[in-house]
Amino acid sequence: MPRLAGKVALITGAAGGQGVAEAELFVREGAAVMLTDVDAAKGEQLAARLREQGGKARFLVHDASSEQAWIDTVAATLAAFGGLHILVNNAGTIARQGIVNTTVEAWNRTLAVNLTGPLLGMKHCAPAIRDSGGGSIVNISSTAGLTAHDDAAYTASKWGLRGLTKTAVLQFSPWNIRVNSIHPGQIADTGFFQSGGDAFAQAARAAIPLHRQGTPKECADLVLFLASDESSFISGAEIAVDGGYIAAGLAGLRNRVRDEYAKSRET
Ligand SMILES: NC(=O)c1ccc[n+]([C@@H]2O[C@H](COP(=O)([O-])OP(=O)(O)OC[C@H]3O[C@@H](n4cnc5c(N)ncnc54)[C@H](O)[C@@H]3O)[C@@H](O)[C@H]2O)c1
Structure with a gap:
Protein backbone atom coordinates (compact mmCIF):
# COMPACT_ATOMS: atom_id res chain seq x y z
CA MET A 1 0.00 0.00 0.00
CA PRO A 2 1.57 3.36 -0.98
CA ARG A 3 2.17 5.49 2.10
CA LEU A 4 0.23 8.54 0.83
CA ALA A 5 -2.52 6.74 -1.10
CA PHE A 26 5.11 11.95 -2.59
CA VAL A 27 4.05 10.97 -6.11
CA ARG A 28 5.80 7.61 -5.79
CA GLU A 29 3.84 7.04 -2.57
CA GLY A 30 0.49 7.70 -4.24
CA ALA A 31 -0.24 11.37 -3.47
CA ALA A 32 -1.68 13.86 -5.94
CA VAL A 33 0.60 16.89 -5.71
CA MET A 34 0.15 20.58 -6.38
CA LEU A 35 3.64 21.94 -6.87
CA THR A 36 4.28 25.68 -6.58
CA ASP A 37 7.31 27.94 -6.97
CA VAL A 38 8.35 31.28 -8.45
CA ASP A 39 10.53 29.40 -10.96
CA ALA A 40 7.97 28.58 -13.66
CA ALA A 41 10.29 26.79 -16.09
CA LYS A 42 11.71 24.31 -13.56
CA GLY A 43 8.33 23.77 -11.92
CA GLU A 44 6.50 23.05 -15.20
CA GLN A 45 9.29 20.66 -16.22
CA LEU A 46 9.07 18.77 -12.93
CA ALA A 47 5.30 18.39 -13.07
CA ALA A 48 5.46 17.20 -16.69
CA ARG A 49 8.13 14.61 -15.82
CA LEU A 50 6.08 13.30 -12.88
CA ARG A 51 2.96 13.04 -15.08
CA GLU A 52 4.94 11.14 -17.75
CA GLN A 53 5.87 8.66 -15.02
CA GLY A 54 2.16 8.16 -14.28
CA GLY A 55 1.91 10.53 -11.31
CA LYS A 56 -0.80 13.07 -10.49
CA ALA A 57 1.06 16.37 -10.51
CA ARG A 58 0.32 19.98 -11.40
CA PHE A 59 2.38 23.13 -11.17
CA LEU A 60 1.36 26.70 -10.40
CA VAL A 61 3.49 29.83 -10.30
CA HIS A 62 3.05 31.01 -6.73
CA ASP A 63 4.98 33.56 -4.70
CA ALA A 64 4.64 32.19 -1.17
CA SER A 65 4.65 35.71 0.30
CA SER A 66 1.48 36.77 -1.57
CA GLU A 67 -1.85 36.22 0.21
CA GLN A 68 -3.86 36.43 -3.01
CA ALA A 69 -1.60 33.78 -4.56
CA TRP A 70 -2.35 31.48 -1.60
CA ILE A 71 -6.10 32.01 -2.00
CA ASP A 72 -5.86 31.20 -5.72
CA THR A 73 -3.58 28.20 -5.16
CA VAL A 74 -5.81 26.58 -2.55
CA ALA A 75 -8.86 27.08 -4.81
CA ALA A 76 -6.99 25.57 -7.78
CA THR A 77 -5.85 22.59 -5.68
CA LEU A 78 -9.38 21.84 -4.49
CA ALA A 79 -10.70 22.20 -8.06
CA ALA A 80 -7.98 19.91 -9.49
CA PHE A 81 -7.87 17.17 -6.85
CA GLY A 82 -11.04 17.54 -4.77
CA GLY A 83 -9.42 18.03 -1.37
CA LEU A 84 -6.23 18.82 0.55
CA HIS A 85 -4.52 16.79 3.28
CA ILE A 86 -0.87 17.83 3.37
CA LEU A 87 0.91 21.20 3.24
CA VAL A 88 4.71 21.40 3.02
CA ASN A 89 5.91 24.97 3.64
CA ASN A 90 9.24 24.46 1.89
CA ALA A 91 9.90 27.68 -0.09
CA GLY A 92 12.75 29.73 1.32
CA THR A 93 15.22 32.47 0.56
CA ILE A 94 18.42 33.83 2.11
CA ALA A 95 20.32 37.11 1.66
CA ARG A 96 23.47 36.17 3.63
CA GLN A 97 23.76 39.52 5.44
CA GLY A 98 24.84 40.04 9.04
CA ILE A 99 23.05 42.48 11.37
CA VAL A 100 25.14 45.54 10.45
CA ASN A 101 25.00 44.80 6.71
CA THR A 102 21.32 43.92 6.53
CA THR A 103 19.25 46.12 4.29
CA VAL A 104 15.64 46.67 5.25
CA GLU A 105 14.67 45.32 1.82
CA ALA A 106 16.52 42.02 2.39
CA TRP A 107 15.16 41.74 5.93
CA ASN A 108 11.57 42.32 4.79
CA ARG A 109 11.86 39.99 1.80
CA THR A 110 13.37 37.15 3.83
CA LEU A 111 10.71 37.40 6.52
CA ALA A 112 7.98 37.73 3.87
CA VAL A 113 8.97 34.49 2.13
CA ASN A 114 10.24 32.38 5.05
CA LEU A 115 7.80 33.41 7.81
CA THR A 116 4.80 35.27 6.38
CA GLY A 117 4.65 32.65 3.60
CA PRO A 118 4.13 29.70 5.97
CA LEU A 119 1.72 31.80 8.06
CA LEU A 120 -0.42 32.49 4.98
CA GLY A 121 -0.06 28.88 3.89
CA MET A 122 -1.43 27.62 7.18
CA LYS A 123 -4.10 30.33 7.29
CA HIS A 124 -5.52 29.33 3.92
CA CYS A 125 -4.75 25.59 3.80
CA ALA A 126 -5.77 24.54 7.32
CA PRO A 127 -9.53 25.09 6.77
CA ALA A 128 -9.32 23.09 3.52
CA ILE A 129 -7.39 20.30 5.28
CA ARG A 130 -10.00 20.30 8.09
CA ASP A 131 -12.80 20.02 5.53
CA SER A 132 -10.97 17.09 3.89
CA GLY A 133 -10.94 15.14 7.17
CA GLY A 134 -7.64 16.35 8.65
CA GLY A 135 -3.99 15.88 7.78
CA SER A 136 -0.49 17.13 8.29
CA ILE A 137 1.52 20.34 7.89
CA VAL A 138 5.32 20.22 7.70
CA ASN A 139 7.23 23.48 8.08
CA ILE A 140 10.78 23.46 6.73
CA SER A 141 12.78 25.51 9.21
CA SER A 142 16.56 25.02 9.56
CA THR A 143 19.30 24.41 12.08
CA ALA A 144 19.31 28.23 11.87
CA GLY A 145 15.99 27.94 13.75
CA LEU A 146 17.73 26.05 16.58
CA THR A 147 21.02 27.93 16.91
CA ALA A 148 22.85 30.98 15.54
CA HIS A 149 23.46 31.59 11.83
CA ASP A 150 25.36 34.44 10.15
CA ASP A 151 22.33 35.80 8.26
CA ALA A 152 20.21 37.94 10.58
CA ALA A 153 16.90 37.79 8.73
CA TYR A 154 17.22 34.10 7.89
CA THR A 155 17.89 33.20 11.53
CA ALA A 156 14.96 35.32 12.73
CA SER A 157 12.66 33.81 10.10
CA LYS A 158 13.56 30.20 10.90
CA TRP A 159 13.29 30.70 14.70
CA GLY A 160 9.97 32.40 14.01
CA LEU A 161 8.74 29.48 11.94
CA ARG A 162 9.67 27.07 14.71
CA GLY A 163 7.55 29.10 17.15
CA LEU A 164 4.69 29.56 14.72
CA THR A 165 4.56 25.77 14.39
CA LYS A 166 3.76 25.50 18.11
CA THR A 167 0.91 28.03 17.79
CA ALA A 168 -0.44 26.00 14.88
CA VAL A 169 -0.46 22.85 17.06
CA LEU A 170 -2.57 24.68 19.62
CA GLN A 171 -5.04 25.92 17.05
CA PHE A 172 -5.25 23.07 14.52
CA SER A 173 -5.27 19.96 16.74
CA PRO A 174 -9.06 20.21 17.20
CA TRP A 175 -9.25 20.04 13.37
CA ASN A 176 -7.25 16.79 13.33
CA ILE A 177 -4.26 18.52 11.75
CA ARG A 178 -0.75 17.71 12.99
CA VAL A 179 1.98 20.33 12.57
CA ASN A 180 5.72 19.74 12.85
CA SER A 181 8.90 21.57 11.94
CA ILE A 182 12.01 20.01 10.48
CA HIS A 183 15.46 21.57 10.77
CA PRO A 184 17.83 20.66 7.97
CA GLY A 185 21.53 21.29 8.41
CA GLN A 186 23.73 21.60 5.34
CA ILE A 187 21.99 19.89 2.42
CA ALA A 188 23.97 19.47 -0.81
CA ASP A 189 22.48 19.68 -4.32
CA THR A 190 20.32 22.68 -3.45
CA GLY A 191 20.33 26.35 -4.42
CA PHE A 192 21.01 27.19 -0.78
CA PHE A 193 24.10 25.01 -0.68
CA GLN A 194 25.48 26.53 -3.89
CA SER A 195 24.96 30.08 -2.63
CA GLY A 196 26.91 29.36 0.58
CA GLY A 197 30.27 28.91 -1.18
CA ASP A 198 33.15 26.45 -0.75
CA ALA A 199 34.69 27.80 2.46
CA PHE A 200 31.35 27.59 4.28
CA ALA A 201 30.76 24.07 2.96
CA GLN A 202 34.21 22.89 4.10
CA ALA A 203 33.80 24.40 7.56
CA ALA A 204 30.30 23.00 7.94
CA ARG A 205 31.45 19.52 6.93
CA ALA A 206 34.10 19.64 9.65
CA ALA A 207 31.47 20.63 12.22
CA ILE A 208 29.03 17.85 11.29
CA PRO A 209 29.71 14.69 13.34
CA LEU A 210 28.87 12.49 10.32
CA HIS A 211 31.41 14.55 8.32
CA ARG A 212 29.29 15.04 5.23
CA GLN A 213 26.46 17.16 3.90
CA GLY A 214 22.96 15.70 3.76
CA THR A 215 20.94 15.08 0.60
CA PRO A 216 17.52 16.42 -0.41
CA LYS A 217 16.22 12.82 -0.34
CA GLU A 218 17.25 12.47 3.33
CA CYS A 219 15.10 15.51 4.16
CA ALA A 220 12.25 14.34 1.94
CA ASP A 221 12.20 10.96 3.70
CA LEU A 222 11.52 12.74 7.00
CA VAL A 223 8.89 15.01 5.43
CA LEU A 224 7.17 11.92 3.97
CA PHE A 225 7.09 10.25 7.39
CA LEU A 226 5.61 13.37 9.02
CA ALA A 227 3.10 13.79 6.19
CA SER A 228 1.93 10.18 6.35
CA ASP A 229 -0.31 8.50 8.90
CA GLU A 230 2.75 6.62 10.21
CA SER A 231 3.44 9.67 12.39
CA SER A 232 -0.17 9.90 13.59
CA PHE A 233 0.72 10.83 17.22
CA ILE A 234 3.55 13.24 16.38
CA SER A 235 2.65 16.92 16.49
CA GLY A 236 4.68 19.95 17.55
CA ALA A 237 7.97 18.10 17.16
CA GLU A 238 11.09 19.86 15.90
CA ILE A 239 13.38 17.37 14.22
CA ALA A 240 16.92 18.13 13.08
CA VAL A 241 18.15 16.47 9.86
CA ASP A 242 21.74 17.53 10.30
CA GLY A 243 24.16 14.63 10.75
CA GLY A 244 24.36 15.38 14.49
CA TYR A 245 25.43 19.04 14.08
CA ILE A 246 23.07 20.49 16.70
CA ALA A 247 23.44 17.61 19.14
CA GLY A 252 31.90 19.12 19.07
CA LEU A 253 33.62 22.51 18.89
CA ARG A 254 35.61 21.85 22.09
CA ASN A 255 36.82 18.49 20.80
CA ARG A 256 37.92 19.95 17.47
CA VAL A 257 39.91 22.67 19.24
CA ARG A 258 41.36 20.06 21.64
CA ASP A 259 42.46 17.84 18.73
CA GLU A 260 43.99 20.77 16.83
CA TYR A 261 45.84 21.83 19.98
CA ALA A 262 47.14 18.29 20.57
CA LYS A 263 48.30 18.11 16.95
CA SER A 264 50.08 21.46 17.19
CA ARG A 265 51.97 20.21 20.30
CA GLU A 266 53.17 17.11 18.41
CA THR A 267 54.78 19.10 15.60
N1 LIG B 1 19.89 23.50 1.55
C1 LIG B 1 20.18 23.71 2.82
O1 LIG B 1 21.34 23.56 3.23
C2 LIG B 1 19.08 24.11 3.77
C3 LIG B 1 19.38 24.06 5.15
C4 LIG B 1 18.39 24.39 6.05
C5 LIG B 1 17.13 24.76 5.62
N2 LIG B 1 16.88 24.80 4.29
C6 LIG B 1 15.52 25.18 3.89
O2 LIG B 1 15.01 24.20 3.02
C7 LIG B 1 14.00 24.77 2.19
C8 LIG B 1 14.19 24.31 0.75
O3 LIG B 1 15.37 24.85 0.22
P1 LIG B 1 16.41 23.99 -0.67
O4 LIG B 1 17.44 23.50 0.23
O5 LIG B 1 15.67 23.02 -1.50
O6 LIG B 1 17.05 25.15 -1.56
P2 LIG B 1 16.71 25.63 -3.06
O7 LIG B 1 17.28 26.99 -3.19
O8 LIG B 1 17.20 24.58 -4.01
O9 LIG B 1 15.11 25.69 -3.13
C9 LIG B 1 14.35 26.79 -2.67
C10 LIG B 1 13.17 26.96 -3.60
O10 LIG B 1 12.32 27.99 -3.07
C11 LIG B 1 11.86 28.77 -4.18
N3 LIG B 1 11.45 30.10 -3.75
C12 LIG B 1 12.23 31.15 -3.37
N4 LIG B 1 11.45 32.21 -3.08
C13 LIG B 1 10.17 31.82 -3.27
C14 LIG B 1 8.91 32.47 -3.12
N5 LIG B 1 8.82 33.76 -2.75
N6 LIG B 1 7.79 31.75 -3.37
C15 LIG B 1 7.86 30.46 -3.79
N7 LIG B 1 9.02 29.81 -3.96
C16 LIG B 1 10.15 30.48 -3.69
C17 LIG B 1 13.08 28.83 -5.12
O11 LIG B 1 12.70 29.20 -6.44
C18 LIG B 1 13.59 27.41 -5.02
O12 LIG B 1 13.02 26.58 -5.99
C19 LIG B 1 14.09 26.29 2.39
O13 LIG B 1 13.05 26.71 3.24
C20 LIG B 1 15.44 26.47 3.11
O14 LIG B 1 15.44 27.60 3.94
C21 LIG B 1 17.82 24.49 3.37
Whole structure:
Protein backbone atom coordinates (compact mmCIF):
# COMPACT_ATOMS: atom_id res chain seq x y z
CA MET A 1 0.00 0.00 0.00
CA PRO A 2 1.57 3.36 -0.98
CA ARG A 3 2.17 5.49 2.10
CA LEU A 4 0.23 8.54 0.83
CA ALA A 5 -2.52 6.74 -1.10
CA GLY A 6 -5.58 8.97 -1.54
CA LYS A 7 -3.86 12.08 -0.17
CA VAL A 8 -3.54 15.49 -1.81
CA ALA A 9 -0.42 17.51 -1.03
CA LEU A 10 0.66 21.09 -1.69
CA ILE A 11 4.42 21.71 -1.75
CA THR A 12 5.87 25.23 -2.02
CA GLY A 13 9.34 25.93 -3.40
CA ALA A 14 8.89 22.68 -5.29
CA ALA A 15 11.32 23.54 -8.09
CA GLY A 16 14.34 23.58 -5.73
CA GLY A 17 16.51 20.78 -4.33
CA GLN A 18 14.40 19.55 -1.42
CA GLY A 19 11.08 20.41 -3.09
CA VAL A 20 11.88 18.19 -6.08
CA ALA A 21 12.85 15.30 -3.78
CA GLU A 22 9.60 15.72 -1.82
CA ALA A 23 7.53 15.87 -5.00
CA GLU A 24 9.14 12.71 -6.41
CA LEU A 25 8.69 10.80 -3.17
CA PHE A 26 5.11 11.95 -2.59
CA VAL A 27 4.05 10.97 -6.11
CA ARG A 28 5.80 7.61 -5.79
CA GLU A 29 3.84 7.04 -2.57
CA GLY A 30 0.49 7.70 -4.24
CA ALA A 31 -0.24 11.37 -3.47
CA ALA A 32 -1.68 13.86 -5.94
CA VAL A 33 0.60 16.89 -5.71
CA MET A 34 0.15 20.58 -6.38
CA LEU A 35 3.64 21.94 -6.87
CA THR A 36 4.28 25.68 -6.58
CA ASP A 37 7.31 27.94 -6.97
CA VAL A 38 8.35 31.28 -8.45
CA ASP A 39 10.53 29.40 -10.96
CA ALA A 40 7.97 28.58 -13.66
CA ALA A 41 10.29 26.79 -16.09
CA LYS A 42 11.71 24.31 -13.56
CA GLY A 43 8.33 23.77 -11.92
CA GLU A 44 6.50 23.05 -15.20
CA GLN A 45 9.29 20.66 -16.22
CA LEU A 46 9.07 18.77 -12.93
CA ALA A 47 5.30 18.39 -13.07
CA ALA A 48 5.46 17.20 -16.69
CA ARG A 49 8.13 14.61 -15.82
CA LEU A 50 6.08 13.30 -12.88
CA ARG A 51 2.96 13.04 -15.08
CA GLU A 52 4.94 11.14 -17.75
CA GLN A 53 5.87 8.66 -15.02
CA GLY A 54 2.16 8.16 -14.28
CA GLY A 55 1.91 10.53 -11.31
CA LYS A 56 -0.80 13.07 -10.49
CA ALA A 57 1.06 16.37 -10.51
CA ARG A 58 0.32 19.98 -11.40
CA PHE A 59 2.38 23.13 -11.17
CA LEU A 60 1.36 26.70 -10.40
CA VAL A 61 3.49 29.83 -10.30
CA HIS A 62 3.05 31.01 -6.73
CA ASP A 63 4.98 33.56 -4.70
CA ALA A 64 4.64 32.19 -1.17
CA SER A 65 4.65 35.71 0.30
CA SER A 66 1.48 36.77 -1.57
CA GLU A 67 -1.85 36.22 0.21
CA GLN A 68 -3.86 36.43 -3.01
CA ALA A 69 -1.60 33.78 -4.56
CA TRP A 70 -2.35 31.48 -1.60
CA ILE A 71 -6.10 32.01 -2.00
CA ASP A 72 -5.86 31.20 -5.72
CA THR A 73 -3.58 28.20 -5.16
CA VAL A 74 -5.81 26.58 -2.55
CA ALA A 75 -8.86 27.08 -4.81
CA ALA A 76 -6.99 25.57 -7.78
CA THR A 77 -5.85 22.59 -5.68
CA LEU A 78 -9.38 21.84 -4.49
CA ALA A 79 -10.70 22.20 -8.06
CA ALA A 80 -7.98 19.91 -9.49
CA PHE A 81 -7.87 17.17 -6.85
CA GLY A 82 -11.04 17.54 -4.77
CA GLY A 83 -9.42 18.03 -1.37
CA LEU A 84 -6.23 18.82 0.55
CA HIS A 85 -4.52 16.79 3.28
CA ILE A 86 -0.87 17.83 3.37
CA LEU A 87 0.91 21.20 3.24
CA VAL A 88 4.71 21.40 3.02
CA ASN A 89 5.91 24.97 3.64
CA ASN A 90 9.24 24.46 1.89
CA ALA A 91 9.90 27.68 -0.09
CA GLY A 92 12.75 29.73 1.32
CA THR A 93 15.22 32.47 0.56
CA ILE A 94 18.42 33.83 2.11
CA ALA A 95 20.32 37.11 1.66
CA ARG A 96 23.47 36.17 3.63
CA GLN A 97 23.76 39.52 5.44
CA GLY A 98 24.84 40.04 9.04
CA ILE A 99 23.05 42.48 11.37
CA VAL A 100 25.14 45.54 10.45
CA ASN A 101 25.00 44.80 6.71
CA THR A 102 21.32 43.92 6.53
CA THR A 103 19.25 46.12 4.29
CA VAL A 104 15.64 46.67 5.25
CA GLU A 105 14.67 45.32 1.82
CA ALA A 106 16.52 42.02 2.39
CA TRP A 107 15.16 41.74 5.93
CA ASN A 108 11.57 42.32 4.79
CA ARG A 109 11.86 39.99 1.80
CA THR A 110 13.37 37.15 3.83
CA LEU A 111 10.71 37.40 6.52
CA ALA A 112 7.98 37.73 3.87
CA VAL A 113 8.97 34.49 2.13
CA ASN A 114 10.24 32.38 5.05
CA LEU A 115 7.80 33.41 7.81
CA THR A 116 4.80 35.27 6.38
CA GLY A 117 4.65 32.65 3.60
CA PRO A 118 4.13 29.70 5.97
CA LEU A 119 1.72 31.80 8.06
CA LEU A 120 -0.42 32.49 4.98
CA GLY A 121 -0.06 28.88 3.89
CA MET A 122 -1.43 27.62 7.18
CA LYS A 123 -4.10 30.33 7.29
CA HIS A 124 -5.52 29.33 3.92
CA CYS A 125 -4.75 25.59 3.80
CA ALA A 126 -5.77 24.54 7.32
CA PRO A 127 -9.53 25.09 6.77
CA ALA A 128 -9.32 23.09 3.52
CA ILE A 129 -7.39 20.30 5.28
CA ARG A 130 -10.00 20.30 8.09
CA ASP A 131 -12.80 20.02 5.53
CA SER A 132 -10.97 17.09 3.89
CA GLY A 133 -10.94 15.14 7.17
CA GLY A 134 -7.64 16.35 8.65
CA GLY A 135 -3.99 15.88 7.78
CA SER A 136 -0.49 17.13 8.29
CA ILE A 137 1.52 20.34 7.89
CA VAL A 138 5.32 20.22 7.70
CA ASN A 139 7.23 23.48 8.08
CA ILE A 140 10.78 23.46 6.73
CA SER A 141 12.78 25.51 9.21
CA SER A 142 16.56 25.02 9.56
CA THR A 143 19.30 24.41 12.08
CA ALA A 144 19.31 28.23 11.87
CA GLY A 145 15.99 27.94 13.75
CA LEU A 146 17.73 26.05 16.58
CA THR A 147 21.02 27.93 16.91
CA ALA A 148 22.85 30.98 15.54
CA HIS A 149 23.46 31.59 11.83
CA ASP A 150 25.36 34.44 10.15
CA ASP A 151 22.33 35.80 8.26
CA ALA A 152 20.21 37.94 10.58
CA ALA A 153 16.90 37.79 8.73
CA TYR A 154 17.22 34.10 7.89
CA THR A 155 17.89 33.20 11.53
CA ALA A 156 14.96 35.32 12.73
CA SER A 157 12.66 33.81 10.10
CA LYS A 158 13.56 30.20 10.90
CA TRP A 159 13.29 30.70 14.70
CA GLY A 160 9.97 32.40 14.01
CA LEU A 161 8.74 29.48 11.94
CA ARG A 162 9.67 27.07 14.71
CA GLY A 163 7.55 29.10 17.15
CA LEU A 164 4.69 29.56 14.72
CA THR A 165 4.56 25.77 14.39
CA LYS A 166 3.76 25.50 18.11
CA THR A 167 0.91 28.03 17.79
CA ALA A 168 -0.44 26.00 14.88
CA VAL A 169 -0.46 22.85 17.06
CA LEU A 170 -2.57 24.68 19.62
CA GLN A 171 -5.04 25.92 17.05
CA PHE A 172 -5.25 23.07 14.52
CA SER A 173 -5.27 19.96 16.74
CA PRO A 174 -9.06 20.21 17.20
CA TRP A 175 -9.25 20.04 13.37
CA ASN A 176 -7.25 16.79 13.33
CA ILE A 177 -4.26 18.52 11.75
CA ARG A 178 -0.75 17.71 12.99
CA VAL A 179 1.98 20.33 12.57
CA ASN A 180 5.72 19.74 12.85
CA SER A 181 8.90 21.57 11.94
CA ILE A 182 12.01 20.01 10.48
CA HIS A 183 15.46 21.57 10.77
CA PRO A 184 17.83 20.66 7.97
CA GLY A 185 21.53 21.29 8.41
CA GLN A 186 23.73 21.60 5.34
CA ILE A 187 21.99 19.89 2.42
CA ALA A 188 23.97 19.47 -0.81
CA ASP A 189 22.48 19.68 -4.32
CA THR A 190 20.32 22.68 -3.45
CA GLY A 191 20.33 26.35 -4.42
CA PHE A 192 21.01 27.19 -0.78
CA PHE A 193 24.10 25.01 -0.68
CA GLN A 194 25.48 26.53 -3.89
CA SER A 195 24.96 30.08 -2.63
CA GLY A 196 26.91 29.36 0.58
CA GLY A 197 30.27 28.91 -1.18
CA ASP A 198 33.15 26.45 -0.75
CA ALA A 199 34.69 27.80 2.46
CA PHE A 200 31.35 27.59 4.28
CA ALA A 201 30.76 24.07 2.96
CA GLN A 202 34.21 22.89 4.10
CA ALA A 203 33.80 24.40 7.56
CA ALA A 204 30.30 23.00 7.94
CA ARG A 205 31.45 19.52 6.93
CA ALA A 206 34.10 19.64 9.65
CA ALA A 207 31.47 20.63 12.22
CA ILE A 208 29.03 17.85 11.29
CA PRO A 209 29.71 14.69 13.34
CA LEU A 210 28.87 12.49 10.32
CA HIS A 211 31.41 14.55 8.32
CA ARG A 212 29.29 15.04 5.23
CA GLN A 213 26.46 17.16 3.90
CA GLY A 214 22.96 15.70 3.76
CA THR A 215 20.94 15.08 0.60
CA PRO A 216 17.52 16.42 -0.41
CA LYS A 217 16.22 12.82 -0.34
CA GLU A 218 17.25 12.47 3.33
CA CYS A 219 15.10 15.51 4.16
CA ALA A 220 12.25 14.34 1.94
CA ASP A 221 12.20 10.96 3.70
CA LEU A 222 11.52 12.74 7.00
CA VAL A 223 8.89 15.01 5.43
CA LEU A 224 7.17 11.92 3.97
CA PHE A 225 7.09 10.25 7.39
CA LEU A 226 5.61 13.37 9.02
CA ALA A 227 3.10 13.79 6.19
CA SER A 228 1.93 10.18 6.35
CA ASP A 229 -0.31 8.50 8.90
CA GLU A 230 2.75 6.62 10.21
CA SER A 231 3.44 9.67 12.39
CA SER A 232 -0.17 9.90 13.59
CA PHE A 233 0.72 10.83 17.22
CA ILE A 234 3.55 13.24 16.38
CA SER A 235 2.65 16.92 16.49
CA GLY A 236 4.68 19.95 17.55
CA ALA A 237 7.97 18.10 17.16
CA GLU A 238 11.09 19.86 15.90
CA ILE A 239 13.38 17.37 14.22
CA ALA A 240 16.92 18.13 13.08
CA VAL A 241 18.15 16.47 9.86
CA ASP A 242 21.74 17.53 10.30
CA GLY A 243 24.16 14.63 10.75
CA GLY A 244 24.36 15.38 14.49
CA TYR A 245 25.43 19.04 14.08
CA ILE A 246 23.07 20.49 16.70
CA ALA A 247 23.44 17.61 19.14
CA ALA A 248 27.25 17.83 19.11
CA GLY A 249 27.06 21.59 19.72
CA LEU A 250 29.72 23.02 22.01
CA ALA A 251 31.19 19.60 22.79
CA GLY A 252 31.90 19.12 19.07
CA LEU A 253 33.62 22.51 18.89
CA ARG A 254 35.61 21.85 22.09
CA ASN A 255 36.82 18.49 20.80
CA ARG A 256 37.92 19.95 17.47
CA VAL A 257 39.91 22.67 19.24
CA ARG A 258 41.36 20.06 21.64
CA ASP A 259 42.46 17.84 18.73
CA GLU A 260 43.99 20.77 16.83
CA TYR A 261 45.84 21.83 19.98
CA ALA A 262 47.14 18.29 20.57
CA LYS A 263 48.30 18.11 16.95
CA SER A 264 50.08 21.46 17.19
CA ARG A 265 51.97 20.21 20.30
CA GLU A 266 53.17 17.11 18.41
CA THR A 267 54.78 19.10 15.60
N1 LIG B 1 19.89 23.50 1.55
C1 LIG B 1 20.18 23.71 2.82
O1 LIG B 1 21.34 23.56 3.23
C2 LIG B 1 19.08 24.11 3.77
C3 LIG B 1 19.38 24.06 5.15
C4 LIG B 1 18.39 24.39 6.05
C5 LIG B 1 17.13 24.76 5.62
N2 LIG B 1 16.88 24.80 4.29
C6 LIG B 1 15.52 25.18 3.89
O2 LIG B 1 15.01 24.20 3.02
C7 LIG B 1 14.00 24.77 2.19
C8 LIG B 1 14.19 24.31 0.75
O3 LIG B 1 15.37 24.85 0.22
P1 LIG B 1 16.41 23.99 -0.67
O4 LIG B 1 17.44 23.50 0.23
O5 LIG B 1 15.67 23.02 -1.50
O6 LIG B 1 17.05 25.15 -1.56
P2 LIG B 1 16.71 25.63 -3.06
O7 LIG B 1 17.28 26.99 -3.19
O8 LIG B 1 17.20 24.58 -4.01
O9 LIG B 1 15.11 25.69 -3.13
C9 LIG B 1 14.35 26.79 -2.67
C10 LIG B 1 13.17 26.96 -3.60
O10 LIG B 1 12.32 27.99 -3.07
C11 LIG B 1 11.86 28.77 -4.18
N3 LIG B 1 11.45 30.10 -3.75
C12 LIG B 1 12.23 31.15 -3.37
N4 LIG B 1 11.45 32.21 -3.08
C13 LIG B 1 10.17 31.82 -3.27
C14 LIG B 1 8.91 32.47 -3.12
N5 LIG B 1 8.82 33.76 -2.75
N6 LIG B 1 7.79 31.75 -3.37
C15 LIG B 1 7.86 30.46 -3.79
N7 LIG B 1 9.02 29.81 -3.96
C16 LIG B 1 10.15 30.48 -3.69
C17 LIG B 1 13.08 28.83 -5.12
O11 LIG B 1 12.70 29.20 -6.44
C18 LIG B 1 13.59 27.41 -5.02
O12 LIG B 1 13.02 26.58 -5.99
C19 LIG B 1 14.09 26.29 2.39
O13 LIG B 1 13.05 26.71 3.24
C20 LIG B 1 15.44 26.47 3.11
O14 LIG B 1 15.44 27.60 3.94
C21 LIG B 1 17.82 24.49 3.37
